[in-house]
Amino acid sequence: FISLIMPSFLPSLFSSLCVLGALELAFLKEPGDVIAVRGRPLMLDCQVEGEGPIAITWRLNGVPIATGTRATVLTNGTLLIRNFSKRRESNETDAGEYECAVQNRYGMLVSRKARVQLASLPKFLSHPESMHVDVGGVARLTCQVNGIPEANITWQKDRCSLSTDNHRYTLLPNGVLQITGVQRTDSGLFRCIASNIANTRYSHEAQLTVTGSRIYKEPVILSGPQNLTINVHQTAILECVATGNPRPIVSWSRLDGRSIGVEGIQVLGTGNLMISDATLQHSGVYVCSANRPGSRSRRTALGRLVVQAPPEFVQWPQSVSRPAGASAVFSCTASGVPDPHLIWLKNGKLLIPSSNVKLTNGNTTLAITRITPEDEAIYQCIAENSAGTNQASARLAISQGSELPEAPSGLQAAALSSSSLQLTWDQPAEHVSQQIIGYVLHIRKLGEPDSAELQEAVSKTTFKHEFSNLEAATTYSIYLKAYSALGGSQQSDSIMASTLGGVPSPPSFFTKVLNQTAMQVYWELPSKPGKLEGFRLEYHSVSNPEVQGQETFPAHINTHTISHLEPAAIYEIQLVAFNGNGDSPSNRRLVSLAEGERAAAGRTGSSCNCDQADSSTSALLVGLHSGLACILCCLLLVLLAYRRNFFCRKGESWETPPTLNGVSGPKGHTPESFELSQVNTHTHAWMIIK
Structure with missing residues (x-):
């Protein structure tokens, strides 16, 4: 096999330290991405240190690998596959993502995923094409093949290897052959040869024909720079080949106006830009310009270069020891381009947040409250982006805490208002209170594990406390912890308490x-x-x-x-x-309550010839908000409404029967309802005439 990417690892901060009384479990060497050859052996490294005994297992695509005649784990943790295979008929393959899992009595660690690919060289995606080029012009021949690993491209002319000593010939790693200042002797049959550890392939042949002398031609860019994404420390080649008569001058610049610089910069052929050992500062849009000498005639082409950086840790999680019932916080910050995504593992498995385990600040902070024996484990922070992965780990241990204060007792709560609760608890015995330096109250909404936990500290001489700014009619879960100079006690018994609720809103x-x-x-x-x-x-x-x-x-x-x-x-x-x-x-x-018979008779008759006479109902809605004065206004409006020239087109006699204190409708029509609604100090009145 051949290793394309050398396995990289970050030495553990605790590799040479005895933390928590034991040597921390850590990777010295993790498996790296490799390319294997069918039928040949494959070896993947996994070297660890820590308190023994240490068990080492391997997984392929998340499934444990059975060891036997085909696969063996060596004493140093290395995985040996004796005969790498890929069986098409059964769709079984040794290719995939491998990871090494190591475990001792304190917990489990999982290595980065190593991608193992089968070496291959498929058929050409494109072959060189025949062309005619004027004497002194530029010829560009290309072939494309996607090999694993990337194929090495060479060229032949008339079945003979093409000499790269000729300065007019420029061979780019992507399989492009550029011939500048073409001469008649360049005529012939060209083909490319692609080879890697898996195979060797020959492309079709293309005829290059050199024609007569050149005539005047404006500058033309035959091929400009393509968008390219690479990792830091890799090499980028931006192609730019131009033709014209007279021969154009090729130059490079950045679209943002910054200088390209000279360190690591090289020009291949007559205009190709090569950037070696790329850094993040090399990212940007590059402009290739082809200028005709002695004039302002110019052609340009643009290409974007993106340089990525795999994750690197700015802050690592630190191993800690805490008593049961206490809290622990692990911080993990990583940089990279693009920004890394953080995930956490607990003993090699994806960490699932719970009521006492929270991930905040974009997963950069892991907080564990009310620690129990189930929380004792090795926690890993995994940083991932498209450029790579990195991992750091820390262990949470539970200390015996024999010198810690006893858990507080007698915690009680009483509702003071819709936004406050008063908490009281028992004063401890004198021999206990001497070591206590203070108390911390913890309160959280009941039934909402994702809600923020409020914490308030009180002095050691205080045995009651008022929580304010709470939500009305809400139930809270509350517990108390005592603290000494050595740490916190176990939590008290949790209690539930509810704030007072306000009275309901008035119903409509x-x-x-x-x-x-x-x-x-x-x-x-x-x-x-x-x-x-x-x-x-x-x-x-x-x-x-x-x-x-x-x-x-x-x-x-x-x-x-x-x-x-x-x-x-x-x-x-x-x-x-x-x-x-x-x-x-x-x-x-x-x-x-209207008189039913008169209302029914009024609805069947025609008391006036209005615009809405053909409809079943004619309604007038008047709303006034003027306190007590609105009632008088409503009565006045109704009396005015009875006038014939206000509602009707023809004459009609109106009468005012002694109902509703003089309020009535047209003759034979009694209002079905008269409603008055009053809330607080405002009065809302509606008058409906049907």
């Missing part, structure tokens, strides 16, 4: 007169039914101020029919919503 409701002695009341249900317990409906006749009826309904009911009422009377309707905190402000309405 509507009424519909059914007949002379019955009406129906509708009201809107709240968007959150849990905020209230029910509704209470009260009604009485205006002439009888004492309550005539009262009904209570659960929170899911929104309609009720009131019957057996006093015929043609005016009723006041009141609706309130209530919960354990009290009643909402009330909504009140005045409703007039």
